[in-house]
Amino acid sequence: MTIQFKLKSLCFALVSAMVISVSPAMAATAPEAAQLGKTLTPLGGEKAGNADGSIPAWDGGYTKVDPAYRQGGKRLDPFSAEKPLFSITAKNLAQYADKLNDGTKAMFAKYPETYRVDVYPTHRTAAAPQWVYDNSARNAVNAKLIDSSAGVIPDGAYGGIPFPIPKTGEEAMWNHLLSWRGTSVSMHFRHHLMTADGVQVMTTDGKAIQEMPYYYPEGSAETFDGFYWMFRLLNIGPPIRTGEQVLGRANLNGDKSQSHVYLAGQRRVRKLPNACCDTPTPATAGVMSFDELSVYSGRLDIFNWKLVGKQEMYVPYNGNKVQTAAKPEDLFAKHHMNPDYVRWELHRVWVVEANLAPGKRHQLPKGRYYLDEDSWQALLGDRWDASGQLAKTLWALPAVMPDIPAHATLSSGFYDLTSGAWFIQNVYSGLPEQYGIVDRYKGSEFSPAAMAGQGVR
DSSP states (O other): OOHHHHHHHHHHHHHHHHHHHHSOOBSOOHHHHTTBTTTBOTTSOBSSOOTTSSSOOOOSOOOOOOTTOOTTSOOOOTTTTOOOSEEEOTTTHHHHGGGSOHHHHHHHHHOTTTOOEEEOOOOOOOOOOHHHHHHHHHHHHHOEEEEEBTEEEEESOOSSOSOSSOOSHHHHHHHHHTOOSOSEEEEEEEEEEEOTTOOEEEEEEEEEEEEOGGGOTTOOTTTOOSEEEEEEEEEEESGGGTTOEEEEEEESSGGGOEEEEEETTTTEEEEOTTOSTTSBOGGGTTSSBGGGTTSSOSOSTTEEEEEEEEEEEEEEOOOHHHHTOSSGGGGBOSSSBOGGGOEEEEEEEEEEEEEEOTTOOOSSOEEEEEEETTTOOEEEEEEEOTTSOEEEEEEEEEEEETTTTEEEEEEEEEEETTTOOEEEEEEOTTOSOOSEEOOOOOGGGGSHHHHHHHHHO
16 A cells, blocks of 8 residues: 555545534434333433432423412422431542532532531422423434534424434533423522622522523424523612613524623613623623523533533432522521532433633633433533633522423522632522513513613613
8 A cells, every 4th residue: 555545545534534523413313212202201311210229210200289389489399308318428428429520529628517418319300391392302303413603503403302312512512501491481589699708798689581482382493593592680689789680682503692781870771792601791790600500501612512421420409498498598508508408319410521612712611511311401510720620610409390390490509619609599588489480471571672661660
């Protein structure tokens, strides 16, 4: 074989590899998709339990609505009578370390005397309406990733999990971003920052409306315009922020996403020029970045994503107890959440790694995320700085909401492992209105004009 022939062969192989790497691929074959609702749950989780029974089989999720529940009010804890199976502390950490993320283990090292993980029996409560299941089955064979100006985005997906049988990290992360959590929602919540020396500061007291047009039941992949999530927040406190508003409209193509703010002192609506990634978000008074909301949010093209695989881990789950606390202060210890209120369970999660893409910038260039196999919600996330130091661990506190039905994140936050501060967003404790499912909003409600009109009043 000549040197020239070898070089030509090598070049052909490299070009072929490049073509394969950028060619859009179907998420699942027809035989694979046929397992949805059989060996797999309708959203793509393994239906069977694990070998020793500590993770039970999925049997349809939790859809029993409390007769006392009234729309928009508190959803009680259906497992309030249960006691922890065991507790993980700094003293017995080594026994359970293989089922904990790096951020949780770092919290034990940082606060060995007070941090604790209470592990309860596992309940696979994730559920969705039948039409979401039907759409997820269609997506499994029809959806693919295509290139856009903001990286790869789903095409041919609508009204369900886009890639219930994922093959890539990007597919798994889109499942999280497009996970089911209801269509039209009204909320009243508060955000709280705890400084490194334990001082609690309420940064936001807000009333918000939210809608996911991706989940309009009558829509379709052919008519969907790409705006999958819309949100508008009015701050009614603290006094220094009263009257401020935030508007967000997220598009599959991040270059088309839109965010606006209304500043009461200026009585003007302004468009945010860089509402993504590690830019601080005004909805949290700048404490969290845009891509840290609900563990991860926003565009994916800043990172290269790798689907590591699935593993059993202790994760926050069925956290209704957080929302039934009499007042927010009951939830807070000095350096972390009060362990008495955080329920952990053993679940299978998809592990996805993120590394900064060439030519991009980010304050925290490496991350690892843990996605629930049943709901696709990101439950935990760890982020490393440019020096390779674990800098921040993010967490979600999902709750079971049988009236929707759904198992979805309500509150979420982070622990800053460098400064010692921590933050929690969307705390409903002590408030009469929580995550209420409401009738469809008018499209004009999510517009700069609506912000200006409410500001004038």
